[in-house]
Amino acid sequence: MSSQGPWGGYTMPVILILLGIFGLIVDTIFLLAFFIVLGYYLYRIEKRVSSLEGNPAGQRPKSKQDQIS
Secondary structure, eight states: OOOBOTTSSBHHHHHHHHHHHHHHHHHHHHHHHHHHHHHHHHHHHHHHHHHHTTOOTTOOOOOHHHHHO
């Protein structure tokens, strides 16, 4: 059992609750950072693969009319 703190209450449950909330927030931040890094990595792979295919995203293939002139 925890003893009364200088502010007139039981501080151990409050400290445990605050640490629990802090732990959930930190875990959520790391999870969000993981998904951001994973998304960026997949974006870079897609960009690299599309450049290897010779048709970068956003450009249309050249038609015969473009090649003549």
